[in-house]
Amino acid sequence: MAASPVPGGGGAGAVHSSNASGFAFDSGLEIRTRSVEQTLLPLVSQITTLINRKDNTKKSDKTLQAIQRVGQAVNLAVGRFVKVGEAIANENWDLKEEINIACIEAKQAGETIASLTEVTKRSRLDSDGQVTVLTDKTGVVQAARLLLSSVTKVLLLADRVVIKQIVTSRNKILATMERLEKVKSFQEFVQIFSQFGNEMVEFAHLTGDRQNDLKDEKKKARMAVARAVLEKGTMMLLTASKTCLRHPSCESAHKNKEGVFDRMRVALEKVIEIVTDCRLSGESDSSSVSVFTGIKELKMNIEALRENVCFESKENLSAALEAILERVEDFTDSAYTSHEHRERILELSTQARTELQQFVSVWIQAQSRKTKSAAEELELTVLKISHSLDELRKQLHCTAMQLAADLLKFHADHVVLKALKVTGVEGNLEALAEYACKLSEQKEQLVETCRLLRHVSGTEPLEITCIHAEETFQVTGQQIISAAETLTLHPSSKIAKENLDVFCEAWESQISDMATLLREISDVFEGRRGEKYDHLSLPKPTKNNANLKSLKPDKPDSEEQAKIAKLGLKLGLLSSDADCEVEKWEDEENEIVRHGRNMSRMAYSLYLFTRGEGPLKTSQDLIHFLEVFAAEGLKLTSSVQSFSKQLKDDDKLMLLLEINKLIPLCHQLQTITKTSLQSKVFLKVDKCITKIRSMMTLVVQLLSLCYKLLNKMENNRWVSGTTKDTTDGQN
16 A cells, blocks of 8 residues: 555544634644644645735745745645555545545645746736735635645545554454454464464554544543553463363353453454544443542533623532532442541531532622622632632542552552462362452452542543553453463463463553552642643553663653564564464473573563563663573574484475574674663664564474474384384284
8 A cells, every 4th residue: 555644634523724814724624633733734834824925015036936935835745745645546446536536626726826926927027126926815815725625635535544454454353353262273273373463463553553643632542541451462362262272161261261352352342433433332331520520610610600601500500519429429438448538528528518509609699789898708709619629629639549559559469369379270279269259359449449540530541541440450350260260170281370370460460550540640630740641551661661760861752662562562472472382392391492482481571571561670681681582592593403413304404494594683682782782772672672573483483393393203203113113023
């Protein structure tokens, strides 16, 4: 497909541009993405330059030439833009006619502007040697309107191409997921999951670009949480499916797997609803007004009533306050709210009711008296009710934040998760029931805390993140119990143990995200952050980066972070592919298997680093990791070379060709770690990840090839041995 001039935009509404001279542009189209807006801005600026000049004024030759150059520049820019638009049209037949019509309009308008600003046709020389411009300003304005309107149409049509790509990518993933659900053999699963992984990487790229491009902060936050579910769900889907294949008759394993598939499907649909601007599923259920939003709106209505802006609003004030206090009951009814906090909240709620009644009464009197004293009394009641609402807001914030902080501190060591893992390996069903009950209690505490945090979060994006955290704890808690039950029933199963580990990691990751969420809410409450909020989205490479205090000048910008994260996701999937290959081998102590497994684990650690998680915390950790990974790669090649000596010439040659691809990559990685990485670590992280990704691709191929050649060699030996025994018997 030809490159789109923009990665996003779209929808119906209005685009408006105006300037001091009275030129106004209204295309009847709403711009929903930054890229479309930024593409239009230079064009609007150039046209504004043309239209801002005064009519029939004498211009110097220099000024006149400048005006002509602007007109020509507009026309040339439009010409280049039209070529891109036509290329997109040729590759998208369903939109070809619409794009071509808009391109023709844009081209004609650009040519008209160039013609109307041409010096030779539109000026005459006065007796004093000055040039008088005779340009038809009305014509320029009309051409400008047509140009901006048609260019906007092309941009928004091009955006529909991007949306179509995302929808198509989602459809491919759904089809592959359906195949994964029905797969019966481990070999077939590995093959299909590899395809699924590639499709998920493509979808992550497309949706990541879209998320960054969205202007609406709520949609951006919703996209972030849906993509986070998909990223973490990919690993869960892998281990849950493998567990089902290994233990096909285990009910808890199937329950575990079904939960992952269901949640990923919901997340995929949410992404599509956001990009196609459909009504979001479940939005009406989850987007009820929070306490903080309710208080903010009530204070605005009180201000409006004080200014006598909206007479009838006084009738709604009491109802609005009662709606807020009904939601405050989430705090007072909670079993986790301390007695002291509950009493204070109830006291402030009663005070707010009293102050509001007083305000309404004074306002009614002020309407009839119209005196200075009445106005002063009204002002005093406004200050009182405003103060009461602010005090209630502070108390709710304090209650929710203290509860959340205490809960995170209490569960920081993850005692219950560790106990469930031990219980599973021991096969102790009685202990499983005990710790499953404790985890359920912990889950309910976290879910309720997230609900309270949402009320005090302060911004809509943060509210969405709180809702996501609540849903994640609710779902993951039950999935951990199912995974633990499977392991307890099959205590010697390595796959069941790995599966439980993955779900426990997801829980720990969400706990970590919740700690970050608390800091964000605190920043907003204390006024350290504005409305714009860096969502807890996939990816989050900066969490670890914050620990690299000596490297602040090299902190990656958002574009670099996105690039690193995309590479990281692919690395995580390659690590899973390598694990699948390792599990085929019966001899777990085989040197090839051992080094392959080590490299897979290390690659997964680097993948976690791109998400701001895992063991890699500082620049020194990263440098050491790269050195060890390169050394492990060379050990693997050495083991494979030793193995190749047992093979026939053709097989040996095939294996050595693969080894010779990996060795130089190991040496290149060693070189990277020795060239001033300490001072510019972030400038080289993406290069290192790219290199390691290439290495892991080769490792997966080598493990697969070695396994096949080993089986072939053993089969040949068996056939040779059988033939020899038969011959000896005949003799």
